[in-house]
Amino acid sequence: MRILVTGSADGLGRAAADALLSAGHNVVVHARNEDRAAVLDSLADRGADLVVGDFSDREAVRRIAAELNVRDPLDAVIHNAGVWSGQAVMPVNIIAPYLLTALLHGPQRHVYVSSGSHFAGRPSLAGVDWQGRTAGSYSDSKLFVTTLAAALARLHPELLSNAVDPGWVPTKMGGPGAPDDLDLGHQTQEWLATSDQAKALTGGGYWYHRKRQQPHSAVNDHAFQDQLLQALAEETGTPL
Template sequence: MPRILITGSTDGLGRAAALSLLEDGHEVVVHARTEGRLTAADDLIGSGARSVIGNLANLDEVHDLARQANAIGVMDAVIHNAGVINGPVLAVNVVAPYLLTAALDRPGRLIYLSSSMHRGGSPDLTGADWGGDDGRHSYSDSKLFVTALMAAVAERWEGTIAHAVDPGWVPTRMGGPSASDDLRLGHVTQAWLAVSDDPEALTTGRYWHHQRVETPHPAVYDTGFQEQLLEELAEHTGVGLPTRGR
């Protein structure tokens, strides 16, 4: 059965996706920020999930997280679920998915969590504080950037399927109690994309909402913006995106 790594899987949508995939008989690798946070996934681990630990805001810990995951084996899919709405949004929402994409042994599928709010983001990387929180770039910017990262990977890596998913505004810890979308649907699309043999799920480079393809911000498919983003992330992390395929 496919092996799926899900970042940020101790609560919210990540946990829901992990539980769903475990119940369907898939091999799941859950991720927690710290050893203490991992206790929230004890039931998942008791049901057969493996685990990795690392703070996604810390480059050294992201490197170590990749080493832990590679030691388990090649992932068939990675769901880049973890995210923050305040604080180091670029570090967690963009840099960590980029570095894990570059450092993990090549998975067959990559699913990046986006947001409808990415459409309010600006494709302006000027003064980006990739490792901190200077307030210059917003959550919306970070989700635009990670959606463009998805498109860049889809364009450049033949044989790897990459998608971005808007899970909706759901009442998780990050979404808050006022969120109006159905929590039960929030994890379904990314879990489906990780394992489905549906031809739609196997067509790379798409932006999804509730198992329907939507049109993202025009900058997502702008190859010039993609190149600039990859260059800045490579400079910040010291790790370039390997050439695989195209």
């Protein structure tokens, strides 16, 4: 399978890309700039393809989608890229995965990396700064991307769309004291992107270590899903 892993220069994204390569898959890795891309040389030497672009810039996201659409078709995308704080939260954590979902041709599986923090998100779109002119709420962004995964599964049942809570793991974002298992933190994404097991061939799930969990109640609220998709379509000028 050919799989794009966004945000794969370090942390969970790099671990997933490494494991997928080792399993014999065709992997596309992503870094936000050329300096970050240099740390992916070892994966490129093993056959990984590479795309470079800053996901806080939606035009860079569009360029990456256009580049990928003229290369070999993708089978799956692990939407892993994310930031914890600052002005890039909404552009990177929800605008970029939305645009990639809307623009990429072919992927039948979409795996969105969520967080247990989504339970603290507010199911309201009032006053959301999608362009990142002010600092965004990480919890809100993860509620939105989890809702995007569920909405895609409802509206396009021919696709396998799921969200994953990787746990609080010791990455650069999670910090060295994070209590969860780093290896378990990326295995569910890989499984959903590649497995032919019956449980993995389902959509609309919110997963933690290969077990479906109940997400925030707003995630499966069809009215909220529709409001979110309408807001994202209007903001980006790109319908799903």
